[in-house]
Amino acid sequence: MTKYILKRIFYLFLTLFIIATLTFFLMKLLPGTPFSNQNRMSPDQLKIVKAQYGLDQSVFVQYVRYMGGLLQGNLGTSFQFNNEPVTALIGQRLAPSMQIGAQAMVVGTVLGILLGAVAAIRKNTWVDTLATFISILGLSIPSFVLAVLLQFYLAYKWHIYPVALWDNFQSSVLPTLALAALPLGNVARFMRTEMVDVMSSDYIELAKSKGNSAWKVVTKHALRNSLIPVVTIIGPMAVSVMTGSMVVENIFSIPGIGEQFVKSITTNDYPTIMGLTIFYSFLLVVIILIVDILYGFIDPRIRLGNGGKE
Amino acid sequence: MEQIPNVPKEKFKFVHDENNAEQEKIGTPSLTYLQDVRRRLFSNKVAVVCLTLLSIIVLISLFAPLVAPHNPNAQQVILSNLPPKLGNLNIPGFNGYQNMGGHMVDAYKQAGAPKGTYYLLGTDYLGRDLLSRIIYGTRLSLIVAVLATMVDLIIGVPYGIVSGWKGGRTDTIMQRIVEIVSSVPNLIVVILMMIILKPGLGSIVIAIAITGWVTMARLIRAQTFQLKEQEYVLAARTLGESSTKIATKHLIPNLSSTIIIQTMFTIPNAIFFEAFLSFIGIGIPAPNASLGTLLSDGQKAFRFLPYQMWAPAIILSIIMIATNLLGDGLRDAFDPQSDD
Numbered sequence: 001m002t003k004y005i006l007k008r009i010f011y012l013f014l015t016l017f018i019i020a021t022l023t024f025f026l027m028k029l030l031p032g033t034p035f036s037n038q039n040r041m042s043p044d045q046l047k048i049v050k051a052q053y054g055l056d057q058s059v060f061v062q063y064v065r066y067m068g069g070l071l072q073g074n075l076g077t078s079f080q081f082n083n084e085p086v087t088a089l090i091g092q093r094l095a096p097s098m099q100i101g102a103q104a105m106v107v108g109t110v111l112g113i114l115l116g117a118v119a120a121i122r123k124n125t126w127v128d129t130l131a132t133f134i135s136i137l138g139l140s141i142p143s144f145v146l147a148v149l150l151q152f153y154l155a156y157k158w159h160i161y162p163v164a165l166w167d168n169f170q171s172s173v174l175p176t177l178a179l180a181a182l183p184l185g186n187v188a189r190f191m192r193t194e195m196v197d198v199m200s201s202d203y204i205e206l207a208k209s210k211g212n213s214a215w216k217v218v219t220k221h222a223l224r225n226s227l228i229p230v231v232t233i234i235g236p237m238a239v240s241v242m243t244g245s246m247v248v249e250n251i252f253s254i255p256g257i258g259e260q261f262v263k264s265i266t267t268n269d270y271p272t273i274m275g276l277t278i279f280y281s282f283l284l285v286v287i288i289l290i291v292d293i294l295y296g297f298i299d300p301r302i303r304l305g306n307g308g309k310e
Numbered sequence: 311m312e313q314i315p316n317v318p319k320e321k322f323k324f325v326h327d328e329n330n331a332e333q334e335k336i337g338t339p340s341l342t343y344l345q346d347v348r349r350r351l352f353s354n355k356v357a358v359v360c361l362t363l364l365s366i367i368v369l370i371s372l373f374a375p376l377v378a379p380h381n382p383n384a385q386q387v388i389l390s391n392l393p394p395k396l397g398n399l400n401i402p403g404f405n406g407y408q409n410m411g412g413h414m415v416d417a418y419k420q421a422g423a424p425k426g427t428y429y430l431l432g433t434d435y436l437g438r439d440l441l442s443r444i445i446y447g448t449r450l451s452l453i454v455a456v457l458a459t460m461v462d463l464i465i466g467v468p469y470g471i472v473s474g475w476k477g478g479r480t481d482t483i484m485q486r487i488v489e490i491v492s493s494v495p496n497l498i499v500v501i502l503m504m505i506i507l508k509p510g511l512g513s514i515v516i517a518i519a520i521t522g523w524v525t526m527a528r529l530i531r532a533q534t535f536q537l538k539e540q541e542y543v544l545a546a547r548t549l550g551e552s553s554t555k556i557a558t559k560h561l562i563p564n565l566s567s568t569i570i571i572q573t574m575f576t577i578p579n580a581i582f583f584e585a586f587l588s589f590i591g592i593g594i595p596a597p598n599a600s601l602g603t604l605l606s607d608g609q610k611a612f613r614f615l616p617y618q619m620w621a622p623a624i625i626l627s628i629i630m631i632a633t634n635l636l637g638d639g640l641r642d643a644f645d646p647q648s649d650d
Contacts, residue, residue: 015490029506140630142582144589145623148609156613243497247590251609262590265505273505277498 005293012285019281020274024066027270028059066274075275078264086275090257096172097249097256101241103176108183108237113230115184116191117223123196131188138185143244147178147251175252179244183237190233194226231295235288242280347567350643357639360632367629371449380429380439382446383597394432394440394617431621434607444621447599448629454514454600455580461519462526462576467569469523470530471557475538481531488524496521500583501592509595518583526572533568537561567644574637578630585626601626 050056057065069076075086112135119131154160154174162171198204199222207217246258253259257276264272341349351357370377431440473484491499500517507513537543537560546556562569581601587593588602589609596603601622608619 011486011489018490023502026502026506136631136634140578140634141627142585142630144586145605145626148605148612148619149623152612152616152619246497247586250590261501265501265590265592273502277502280498 001296004296008289008292012289015285016278016282020067020070020278021063023274023277024063025059027274028062070278075278076271078269078272086271089260089272090275090279093255093257093260096254097245097258100172100175100179100249100254100256101238101245103172104179104241104245105183105234105238107176108180108241109187109230109234111180112184112187113191113223113227115188117195117218117226119188119192120195120199120226121218123199128192131192135185135188135192138181139189140185141181143178143182144247144251146181147175147248150174150178151251171252171254175245175248175254178248178251179241182240182244186233186237187230190230191226194229195222198222198226228295228298231291231298235284235291238287239284242283347643351639354639354642356635357643360636360639363628363632364636367448367625367632368452370445371452374445374449378439378442378445380442382438382442382599385436385438386433393615395429432615432617434618435611440604440618440621443599443604444601444625447601447604447622448625450511450594450598450600451581451584451602451626451629454511454518454584455577457511457515458518458522458580458583459573459576461515462522463569463573465519466523466526467530467562467565470527471534471561471565473527474531474534475553475557475561477535485531488527491521492524492528497583497586500587504587504592509592511594514584514587514593517587518580522576522580526569526576529568529572530565533565534561537564571637571641571644574633574640578633578637581626581629581633601629 047056055062066076073087075090078084078086078089115131115134119128119135122128151174155162161174204217204221207221208214212220242258245256246262248254249256249259250262257279260272261276261280263269264276351361429439429441431444434440434443469484473481473488499521503517503520504513507516543556543560546560551559584593584600585602585605588600589606591606593602594600604622605619605626608615608622612619
């Protein structure tokens, strides 16, 4: 197990290194410069500005510098946004994104588990059909469409929540709901399939025949065993919530990293784009690694026999 | 020993001749695998409804130039932001009336539209017919999705087959590459590609396909691993078939169900990405419409002119829901054991 974890951590760093290198060179291929808007700059001034950011050096020197900085946790300085270090930008904007992301994950997963479990217990009844329908809606309707609809009805028409604001919990409700739909649909579907499987297994029959109440059979035996595989889809779901948050944050004007990312794309702010790409990838690989390891600990039947992968 | 009497031939008669044939007759025609799949698919009501809906949408977008009532990019600024109107039918919401300062006003009369002009879904801020734009937009979105899916297939299927067939070292290296590609969130790669490439249809397709093939490659590899242990593959090998021939003659036909099912899940994904990119403004460039640009335009005016958002939102959602459900239906049809 230790060996496996160490190996995975090694690959994690290898992956991050490759991603950082690719992003760096891709950014160098970009058309235009971040200073093309400031057309009032004289060639001399432009030279000074370029020297300040190290853009006058050869690409290789820039690359070595960037990677060196990366090792020290330095993601460079933003060209726009008042020359702030990218790490500082991320730091300031991390909290709202994390809050919304975490809320969406929790709400989505919990409701999804309930919905899936209910659908499986009441299999082939109208409850099942309704639950399946809800989960398909959650899976299919893009989060930004949902976000706009929620904004129009709950905020603009009925004044229940603020339209686009970021201060208290109230303002995080709509973005959370918009983002929670996808994990909800995903988990519910997955949960239903698992639970249907588990409910027809021998140990459930045994638990029933021992005279346990239906409630006890479900909570003590069925639910627990169906939950294990659900852990595996948490990683990919976190990714979709992260990407969904980019545009949802824009719609609700939330000062998060997703909004920052979209903004830095439109302003050609290379260091910020690079920094955020690496940051997003880092979060993603770490989440997937944690989920994989957790899975090994939770389910004794697996124990990462074949490397934890198919 | 008793002599067997010589019985003339004519005395022999088949017992229950007709009945026997009746009993032995195979009542239902024997079905091939594909016929069986089709039967199962068509007995699934949800899948049939989705298939019909999708066929209608595909047909309309195929014949867009014939179906669309107006030129989707023709601007008529005087007739901008007109609400939907269904001819002279007086249906609330579709009668060309608009709420202005608390009163319902005939927006068409106010804009000075010539008598008899009406737009089924209204017009946008440049006076372009929304219905025509939606038809053309759906067409563009579907083209992007189909092309991206094709590229997915072209890269993903051979990659998966080679990886699974060769095994060993080749497989390890190929799987590492897959792991690295899949560990970057696809949307980020797609966005990076969109920044580098010139905006346009081709770029979107490339950007979507560059990460999209991974899932297909993984599934195909796993399947190939199983298939290559099959007897018929062993037989083909023993007979000295070349690897390419085994792949095309034996593997791909047996992988077809996996490929078809996965394709049905790739299409909504591609549609989503296109809509997403266009929504944040780095997708299909103006003046062409796609579902994403229509949504983004609609969202800007949503507060006052909600109809501009509703129509593309509904169409996009219908396509997404229908493809997802049809994918489910196909999976059940191809592999009846997969679900309950």
